[in-house]
Amino acid sequence: MDIPRIFTITESKHRIHNPFTPDKYDTLGRVLRLEPGARVLDLGSGSGEMLCTWARDFGITGTGVDMSRLFSEQAKRRAEELDVAGQVRFLHDNATGYVAEEKVDIAACIGATWIGGGVAGAIELLSKSLVPNGILLIGEPYWRRKPQSEAAIKECHAGALSDFLMLPELLAWFGDLGYDVVEMVLADLEGWDRYEAAKWLTMRRWLEDNPDDDFAQDVRRHLSSEPTRYAAYTREYVGWGVFALMAR
Incomplete structure (x- = not known):
């Protein structure tokens, strides 16, 4: 069980596998008014940066579940590095269908x-893992501007224009699902650059170290095309944020 290899290569040096920066996760923790012991x-915890830094800075306890073997091991090492291994645990497992044995105060799915x-x-x-009046966190893309062609939509890694909503539409949709939006923290362009551009150096170094790997041609194609694609499309059209929801 694992995620596609291209991600474990391109994001192998990432601590955060989305367009957030450490400052954004700190902001999110503060606006949620996290308390010690929360x-x-x-679900889809990646390399564990959110849980680990929140355990260090706010005193929370937590469980992360991710199907990437590499990222799960990185999360465990990060917990040890920050001396919070007694507060957080990380499971290499498929988060699909995962329900916590003990109800939690905050249940998150950030970009997965x-x-x-x-x-x-x-x-x-x-919601199956959440205490009454607990908070759900959803990390999700939205259109900053709607692309005007099918080709541009595809280059934004969307299957169709309807895959993403404009921000006001996304917030309204959460309401239609029966939830109040009680907070949001949005990624900025610096966060997008750090998430996407960091992949390029990682790919280049990987190619230098693995010239004869069967996957080298795929990585080379990504490195040759991704900077231009990202600058022309994702950076221009796609926003991303974490939205805090409470059931009505």
């Missing part, structure tokens, strides 16, 4: 809503 579940078949399904799954 229990957090993170595919585990529920989309946003609505991810919300339904997370």
Whole structure:
């Protein structure tokens, strides 16, 4: 069980696998008014940066679940590095269908809503682990500007224009699903650059170290095309944020 290899190569040096920066996660923790001992579940936890830094800075406890073997091991090492291994644990597992044994105060799916078949399904799954009046966190893209061609939509890694909503539409949709939006923290262009551009040096170094690997041609194609694609499309059209929701 693992994620596609291209991600474990391009994001192998990432601590955060989305367009957030450490400052954004700190802001998110502060606006959520995290208190020591708060229990957090993170489905699709990646390399564990959110849980680890929140354990260090706010005193939370938590569980992260991710199907990447590499990222799960990185998360465990990060917990040890920050001396919070007694507060957080990380499971290498498929988060699809995962429900916490003990109800949590905050249940999060940050950029991995595919585990529920989309946003609505991810919300339904997370709600099964949540205490009454707990907070759900959903990390999701939205259109900053709508692309005007099918080709541009594809270059934004969307299957169709309807895959993403404009920000006001996304917020309204959460309401339609029966949730109040009680906070949001949005990524900025610096966060997008750090997330995307960091992949390019990682790919170049990987190619230098693995010239005869069967996957080298795929990585070379990505490195040759991604900077231009990102600058022309994702950076121009796609926003991303984490939205805090409470059931009505």
